[in-house]
Amino acid sequence: MIEAIKDKNEWGTQLDLVENSDFYHTYDYHILSKNDDEEPVLLKYSSGKTNILLPLLIRTIEGSNYKDATSVYGYAGPLVISLDDTFNNLEFKDVLDSFLTRNKVISIFSRLHPYIDHQDSILDGLGTISILGNVVNIDLTDTVENQRAKFNRRLKTYLNKARRSCTVIKGNIDEHLDDFIRLYHENMKRVDADESYFFSRDYYRGVLESEEYKSELSLCLLNETQEIIGASMFMKKGNIVQYHLSGLSEDHFDLNPIKLIIDEMRIKSTEEGFKYFNLGGGLGSKEDSLFRFKSGFSKDFRVFKTWKYIVNKEAYKAQTYDVLGQDFDLSTIEYFPAYRLKKKQVLKV
Numbered sequence: 001m002i003e004a005i006k007d008k009n010e011w012g013t014q015l016d017l018v019e020n021s022d023f024y025h026t027y028d029y030h031i032l033s034k035n036d037d038e039e040p041v042l043l044k045y046s047s048g049k050t051n052i053l054l055p056l057l058i059r060t061i062e063g064s065n066y067k068d069a070t071s072v073y074g075y076a077g078p079l080v081i082s083l084d085d086t087f088n089n090l091e092f093k094d095v096l097d098s099f100l101t102r103n104k105v106i107s108i109f110s111r112l113h114p115y116i117d118h119q120d121s122i123l124d125g126l127g128t129i130s131i132l133g134n135v136v137n138i139d140l141t142d143t144v145e146n147q148r149a150k151f152n153r154r155l156k157t158y159l160n161k162a163r164r165s166c167t168v169i170k171g172n173i174d175e176h177l178d179d180f181i182r183l184y185h186e187n188m189k190r191v192d193a194d195e196s197y198f199f200s201r202d203y204y205r206g207v208l209e210s211e212e213y214k215s216e217l218s219l220c221l222l223n224e225t226q227e228i229i230g231a232s233m234f235m236k237k238g239n240i241v242q243y244h245l246s247g248l249s250e251d252h253f254d255l256n257p258i259k260l261i262i263d264e265m266r267i268k269s270t271e272e273g274f275k276y277f278n279l280g281g282g283l284g285s286k287e288d289s290l291f292r293f294k295s296g297f298s299k300d301f302r303v304f305k306t307w308k309y310i311v312n313k314e315a316y317k318a319q320t321y322d323v324l325g326q327d328f329d330l331s332t333i334e335y336f337p338a339y340r341l342k343k344k345q346v347l348k349v
Helices: 008-016 027-033 089-102 144-149 153-165 173-190 201-209 250-255 257-272 289-295 313-324 343-348
Strands: 002-005 038-047 050-060 067-070 079-082 105-111 128-139 166-170 214-222 228-237 240-248 276-280 300-310
Touching (some): 002 008, 008 027, 008 038, 027 038, 027 050, 027 201, 144 257, 153 250, 166 257, 173 201, 173 214, 173 240, 214 250, 214 257, 228 257, 240 250, 257 276
Parallel strands (some): 067 105
Antiparallel strands (some): 050 067, 050 079, 128 276, 166 214
8 A cells, every 4th residue: 555645743753764764755845845846745555564665745747637746855764663584675666656556646856865664675677776975984883093094194184274274163143154055055155056956045944953863063263363254054864964055255265164064064963863864066066176075975875766666667658759859869868867868968977
């Protein structure tokens, strides 16, 4: 049986039954992340003693009666409340397919979670799972001293310099939110980030004010002037700490304020008893300068994967040919779902 949960209280009740979930799975984060044509839904599969949750954003396909589904930005994928030893993956597929077909959902794209077990086995045989790259984890179960011993030498030098000139404090939403937004947007413009990385003020406030997880806004102050030169958002739920968004002043690159903020959060989160500190990966999950910056803290890499599933192949083809024309070979198009690709983008894929 598949149940579609859309009520916030019931959504939260179900997540509470999961041994370890992340803030990316919460109702609030889905509401904050959705576009106007998207509806958050938590699918619950039940069979015997098996109970599986799958959070998605269901969205309309323009000019069509069909829909498709995607995940929020970040790390999502299925969660296990309980998994019977006799769990039948084929039965799960049949029940899920039946539900999706009834609701005219023709494809699903989801980013998976590098720290949550069972996702590969649950989705086995449903579409394809692809490795995108690595994310960087700091093992918070190790001692603070051992964690630091694994930093690269240059990072230790940067942190020593930063501590002589700067202090990290906990930010206040009402007092410091605008400072964070200014630094974050400045940073995104500097790296020529896509529009999707710029969020509304309501998004930043909403993410920090949600009571479904613990959020922290950390600020780096220049001791001499008390100027805020760096700011980062961290989210904590279950045993995971997520490094979410950050920004820094271009005039103070040399002081490495974000590195210092991360290091202070590492120490604090270790003392609080968390297990994982996910720093994420590079842009587009590539091993670029952003990934190298993060991997200076740790070489404990976790694999980041995505899930692509075509539920209705005929409808998928028809939608794609309707948009791109009959001349395109679908097997050559990596973008998913292909019908959301514009013709002018095809040559770039």
